[in-house]
Amino acid sequence: MTWLGDPILLALALGIPALVTLAIAGVGRWPDLREASTLLGAVLLFGVVMTLLAHVLGGARPELHLATVAPGLTLALKVDPLGMLFAAVAATLWIVNSLYSIGYMRGNDEPRQTIFYACFAIAISATMGLAFSGNLFTLFVFYEILSLSTYPLVTHKQTPAAMRAGRVYLLTLIGASMVLLLPAIVWTGLVAGTLDFHTGGILSGKLGNGAMALLFALFVFGAAKAAVMPLHRWLPAAMVAPTPVSALLHAVAVVKAGVFTILKVSVSVFGIETLQTSGASEWLVYVAGFTIVAASIVALRADDLKRRLAYSTIGQLSYIVLAAALASPVAVIGAGLHIAAHAVSKITLFFAAGSVYTAEHVTKVSQMDGIGRRMPWTMGAFAIGALSMIGLPPTAGFLGKWFILDAATGARDWFAVGVIVVSTVLNAAYFLPILTRAFLRPANGPRQEAPWPMVVALTATAAGTVLLFLFPGVPFGLASMIMGG
Structure with a gap:
């Protein structure tokens, strides 16, 4: 794929799982085609991400502007080493998780398998967008898409226990992101004058030590996917879902999105040196x-x-x-x-x-x-x-x-x-x-x-x-x- 430009590769990283979702919906009545579409999409995404990985290791930092929503609010992608690491993990594990899912879903005669595979693909697309976010606004958008796309997976069995777990899941993750993470992003934008990620941070000298610690707390607890106590109960509650979903939640995407967000904010919003000197x-x-x-x-x-x-x-x-x-x-x-x-x-x-x-x-x-x-x-x-x-x-x-x-x-x-x-x-x-x-x-x-x-x-x-x-x-x-x- 070396003949493809980096912006095209970035578009494909988001687009391939999205197209897989449409393919799964179209051939859902034929299980073999549905599962072949999932595996093919996973392999193609792996190829795209590995190509981007080679470019990043070589010093490239690919970028892609997706849309301007409003002045100062842009959906933009930019690949950096941390995002590349997250994306490479998710893309690699989508292949083995897809293979495992075929055996599990068939072996346990699980219902609604087409919806399962479609939502899984949407979640992977959101993960790619999150990993390659160029600013806090883009990260927030894909963070929320990931929460919404995994809700049907958590409630897959549609039993009373599954529906209760789904309510806890959405209430905790969406609630924390709207009440804590979004205000943290708005506060950052007002103080720093930008939402773009920069190595070394964008907040140095912009806030006092106490305010810096408070803002950092909003980010940490707002990213409730990281399951820092006391915002952790959604995770054991979600174990009512099929095992491939548990694997998605724990290994491939969801919880990694939480710790990725905290680490990304630490490095590219606050800056490690600022965190050290402020004690935030x-x-x-x-x-x-x-x-x-x-x-x-x-x-x-x-x-x-x-x-x-x-x-x-x-x-x-x-x-x-x-x-x-x-x-x-x-x-x-x-x-x-x-x-x-x-x-x-x-x-x-x-x-x-x-x-x-x-x-x-x-x-x-x-x-x-x-x-x-x-x-x-x-x-x-x-x-x-x-x-x-x-x-x-x-x-x-x-x-x-x-x-x-x-x-x-x-x-x-x-x-x-x-x-x-x-x-x-x-x-x-x-x-x-x-x-x-x-x-x-x-x-x-x-x-x-x-x-x-x-x-x-x-x-x-x-x-x-x-x-x-x-x-x-x-x-x-x-x-x-x-x-x-």
């Missing part, structure tokens, strides 16, 4: 630390497997938020690496959970005795994802944690250091018992696995979790470039 992010170290430890304790007590994984996600996301709060170049590198590591590791864990449900109809940790012997591929992949969440080499989760710990130690922030150490122990305490149950207790049934597309997908992401540790060049390169724009 110091309070967030304690909020993120509390979220990490509290979520880990809840996960430790959860018997429902998806609930345990949901609270694991809440804790893991706040590692990225903690890194933003530490406000140093090393911490930013750690945050970027953890975005990629958590994505590939957590999608592996949810894939495995869905496979166990599909093959064995098991949803509780207490029911998993011997299941590793009956489903060795599935639980072997789960083990790799779990080790990554704990932060053990040779898995990707080690890398981000190492850099964040290094940043906390360098800043002599012993609270942050303690949080990372304690939470690592807690992570081991709620993951390792699953593995001992699965592999060390007797099996009570024949050996069987979930449908092959599911097994192929989770094997691929488990392998990716290890390969990302062994060959971290691309995510590390992008993470290292974030501070330079």
